[in-house]
Amino acid sequence: MPPLILVNQLRYRYDDGTVALNGVDFRLEAGETVALLGENGSGKTTFALHLNGLLTGDGSVEVCGIAVNARNAAIVRRKIGLVFQDSESQLFMPTVLEDVAFGPLNQGLSPSKAAEVALTALEQVGMADVAGKAPYHLSAGQKKRVAIAGILATNPEILVLDEPTTFLDPPGQRALAGLLAGLPQAKILITHDIPFARATCTRAVFFRRGMIQQEGSVEEVTARQGWEFRPRRAE
Amino acid sequence: MHHVTLDQWSRGGSALHRRDPRAKIATLIGFLVVLGTAHRDLAWLGAALFAILLAGLWSARLPLGPALARAGAVLPFTAVFAGISWLAGDPARGAALVMKSYLSALAVLLVVSTTPLPLLLRGMEMTGAPRFLLMVAQFLYRYLFVISEEAQHMRKAAAARGATVQGMAGNSARFKAAAGALAVLFARSYARAEDIHRAMLSRGFPGYFRPLSAPQFGRADSLFVTFLVISLIVIRIFIEKVA
Amino acid sequence: MHIPDGFLSTPVWAVMDAAAAPAVGYVVRKAQRGFDDAKVPLLGVMGAFVFAAQMINFPVGVGTSGHLVGGALLACMLGPAAASVVMCAILAIQALVFQDGGILALGANVFNMAIAGVLAGYLPYHLWGRGRGRRAAIFAGGTLSLLTSAMLALAELMISGVRMPGPVLGVSLALFVVSALVEGAITVAVVAALERIQPGVLRAPSAGRSPAFAALALVAILLAAGGVVFASTAPDGIERLAMQTGIASHARTLIATPLKDYQASWLGSGWPAQAAAGIAGLGLVYGACLMIGRKR
Ligand SMILES: Nc1ncnc2c1ncn2[C@@H]1O[C@H](COP(=O)(O)OP(=O)(O)O)[C@@H](O)[C@H]1O
Ligand SMILES: [Mg+2]
Numbered sequence: 001m002p003p004l005i006l007v008n009q010l011r012y013r014y015d016d017g018t019v020a021l022n023g024v025d026f027r028l029e030a031g032e033t034v035a036l037l038g039e040n041g042s043g044k045t046t047f048a049l050h051l052n053g054l055l056t057g058d059g060s061v062e063v064c065g066i067a068v069n070a071r072n073a074a075i076v077r078r079k080i081g082l083v084f085q086d087s088e089s090q091l092f093m094p095t096v097l098e099d100v101a102f103g104p105l106n107q108g109l110s111p112s113k114a115a116e117v118a119l120t121a122l123e124q125v126g127m128a129d130v131a132g133k134a135p136y137h138l139s140a141g142q143k144k145r146v147a148i149a150g151i152l153a154t155n156p157e158i159l160v161l162d163e164p165t166t167f168l169d170p171p172g173q174r175a176l177a178g179l180l181a182g183l184p185q186a187k188i189l190i191t192h193d194i195p196f197a198r199a200t201c202t203r204a205v206f207f208r209r210g211m212i213q214q215e216g217s218v219e220e221v222t223a224r225q226g227w228e229f230r231p232r233r234a235e
Numbered sequence: 236m237h238h239v240t241l242d243q244w245s246r247g248g249s250a251l252h253r254r255d256p257r258a259k260i261a262t263l264i265g266f267l268v269v270l271g272t273a274h275r276d277l278a279w280l281g282a283a284l285f286a287i288l289l290a291g292l293w294s295a296r297l298p299l300g301p302a303l304a305r306a307g308a309v310l311p312f313t314a315v316f317a318g319i320s321w322l323a324g325d326p327a328r329g330a331a332l333v334m335k336s337y338l339s340a341l342a343v344l345l346v347v348s349t350t351p352l353p354l355l356l357r358g359m360e361m362t363g364a365p366r367f368l369l370m371v372a373q374f375l376y377r378y379l380f381v382i383s384e385e386a387q388h389m390r391k392a393a394a395a396r397g398a399t400v401q402g403m404a405g406n407s408a409r410f411k412a413a414a415g416a417l418a419v420l421f422a423r424s425y426a427r428a429e430d431i432h433r434a435m436l437s438r439g440f441p442g443y444f445r446p447l448s449a450p451q452f453g454r455a456d457s458l459f460v461t462f463l464v465i466s467l468i469v470i471r472i473f474i475e476k477v478a
Numbered sequence: 479m480h481i482p483d484g485f486l487s488t489p490v491w492a493v494m495d496a497a498a499a500p501a502v503g504y505v506v507r508k509a510q511r512g513f514d515d516a517k518v519p520l521l522g523v524m525g526a527f528v529f530a531a532q533m534i535n536f537p538v539g540v541g542t543s544g545h546l547v548g549g550a551l552l553a554c555m556l557g558p559a560a561a562s563v564v565m566c567a568i569l570a571i572q573a574l575v576f577q578d579g580g581i582l583a584l585g586a587n588v589f590n591m592a593i594a595g596v597l598a599g600y601l602p603y604h605l606w607g608r609g610r611g612r613r614a615a616i617f618a619g620g621t622l623s624l625l626t627s628a629m630l631a632l633a634e635l636m637i638s639g640v641r642m643p644g645p646v647l648g649v650s651l652a653l654f655v656v657s658a659l660v661e662g663a664i665t666v667a668v669v670a671a672l673e674r675i676q677p678g679v680l681r682a683p684s685a686g687r688s689p690a691f692a693a694l695a696l697v698a699i700l701l702a703a704g705g706v707v708f709a710s711t712a713p714d715g716i717e718r719l720a721m722q723t724g725i726a727s728h729a730r731t732l733i734a735t736p737l738k739d740y741q742a743s744w745l746g747s748g749w750p751a752q753a754a755a756g757i758a759g760l761g762l763v764y765g766a767c768l769m770i771g772r773k774r
Pocket of ligand 2: 044045046162
């Protein structure tokens with residue numbers, strides 16, 4: 001079976017000259033959940049934006065065997081669902097239901113069918129009871145769940161979540177880990193939260209200065225990079 | 236907060252809430268025209284229209300006191316001009332300004348607190364207002380509170396930076412600090428708009444919005460508009476004829 | 479200055495609504511051109527920014543403060559058509575959600591602030607926004623924008639017969655000038671701060687300087703100045719003026735003749751007929767706007 005994602009020597013620089021990606025090689029197999037670790041500014045978000053053609057750099061990106069480029073963007077965006085770091089930007093429609101139905105409507109479903117799909121997705125994340133609410137009034141954890149429902153409603157084969165635990169309290173983080181573990185799709189999780197990564201991911205890659213510096217199990221990578229916060233004992 | 240209350244009010248389930256937004260818009264315009272074009276017997280007309288609005292508030296099960304108080308937001312502006320008219324020897328005009336502007340504001344409030352804003356905008360679109368403009372208004376409303384919250388933080392930061400210098404020299408420093416805060420707010424808003432657009436594209440945005448549901452203009456709605464607008468006109472003719 | 483309902487006389491709000499509607503249709507078409515679907519969220523969020531910017535106070539003099547109004551800033555950042563659309567959306571939300579400004583008066587408010595104010599605010603930038611006089615142009619834009627909006631509002635109020643004795647008029651004009659200068663200063667300061675954190679954000683004025691645009695903006699400014707002068711010659715409002723010159727009574731006999739016997743009792747002021755004529759007129763404008771505005 002071909003890999004779900006295959007990235008070769010990806011490079012990207014922003015208009016202001018910042019080199020954000022500097023030769024990234026990456027692959028994702030079916031059924032995997034991979035953690036993307038690394039410092040702020042190491043290029044993780046920029047990398048994610050390349051996976052569905054929101055940005056296009058030098059090198060090649062293939063998703064489900066399809067080259068990601070301007071012409072194929074529409075097809076690729078059905079295969080891969082991006083959950084952005086800031087839920088407030090992701091939930092742009094006036095009500096939760098309208099927001100979750102946004103993707104299905106764009107895929108050409110009839111309004112009634114789209115509403116049905118949206119409700120199913122909301123049930124899947126346990127948020128069906130807030131369907132009529134305005135996203136602004138939800139808690140951070142609820143917003144994140146609704147954002148995930150909005151992606152699930154488009155029925156993608158791969159999920160990419162950018163720092164999903166940022167605004168969540170510990171119970172919210174546990175609940176999210178539980179939710180993600182129950183989803184069958186292959187996943188990429190960008191995170192700084194090592195316990196969360198350990199609980200959810202089968203593999204980790206470590207970004208540094210726009211490149212993947214190390215790959216391995218979450219344990220190996222975090223140990224090697226000294227990436228876990230441990231209070232130093234007084235001598 | 237102001238808008239949160241309004242948002243909650245607008246999601247009630249009364250008969251008035253259930254009317255098609257177009258029906259409420261048309262009735263509102265009728266009301267405003269009947270009130271706005273009147274010149275005679277304003278006291279009686281005002282009393283009659285006020286009674287109608289009270290009945291509307293009551294039937295929509297909105298809290299009377301807070302609703303009446305909120306419509307009073309127009310009064311400070313009006314009071315200035317009313318005061319000027321009074322001093323200039325035309326107290327009747329001053330009173331008319333107060334009455335007309337207050338009742339108009341109350342009527343608008345009654346409509347927006349029985350219709351969620353996105354639905355109201357949708358109704359306006361279906362009566363021919365440019366969709367692009369209404370989508371901009373919808374996004375504005377969606378992000379109004381998000382950006383306002385950011386502005387609150389910036390205000391505190393700007394105050395903290397400018398507060399160390401006193402007097403007129405301090406004024407200039409504070410002015411610069413405020414300008415810096417606004418510039419940061421602008422840049423963040425711009426970046427947020429970019430983020431939103433990316434989120435839209437990620438879910439297959441084709442360049443136009445497809446609505447999830449369309450309000451249905453039914454018989455009850457036609458009856459509602461016809462009955463109310465005719466009643467308003469008859470009331471005014473009656474008052475002007477009898478008085 | 480958001481005019482509430484109840485302040486403008488019927489001819490004034492009707493004319494302003496009729497003038498604003500096609501103008502809005504036009505700026506919307508223009509802002510939408512060069513089909514770019516990023517514009518809806520951008521303009522919406524920019525509207526939210528201008529709204530929120532009112533919370534940040536700029537110290538002015540001793541113990542008083544001003545805040546950004548934003549027409550000129552938006553025009554420099556987004557171009558005049560997009561800025562107009564943003565201001566329209568702001569005014570609509572203010573009228574509906576915050577009862578700030580009326581609904582029948584929305585046409586007047588839109589014309590004053592979103593159309594004339596933005597055009598006037600962009601004019602100096604359009605003319606001198608490239609060379610070394612850029613900062614001065616931005617300052618002048620902010621000032622002119624607010625002054626034009628305020629003068630138009632004042633003229634409309636006076637033509638509607640709202641009392642403005644001489645001293646009050648003088649004080650309000652002085653206030654307008656001061657707040658206009660403050661708006662100019664804020665606009666320049668914000669643009670300067672923005673260029674420090676994000677060099678190159680400012681849109682250069684569009685290449686082909688269209689004389690039509692400059693002419694339009696000039697008309698808006700002259701209208702504002704002329705309006706106040708005209709209005710102050712008719713201190714009791716246009717209706718009283720019409721009454722004196724006999725236009726009103728002439729109109730009344732015209733309307734009332736076919737209904738001779740009833741006119742005294744039922745059509746005392748002829749208002750249903752006037753209203754009907756007005757509504758028919760608005761209907762025509764509405765139809766015209768639908769034809770102009772429909773794209774899809
Ligand atoms: N829109 C942008 N314009 C210019 N530089 C950017 C932009 N977005 C991110 N960068 C820069 O690109 C680099 C990588 O950023 P990002 O991918 O967001 O990193 P991460 O998600 O790992 O924190 C950083 O140096 C960042 O400052
Ligand atoms: Mg990131």
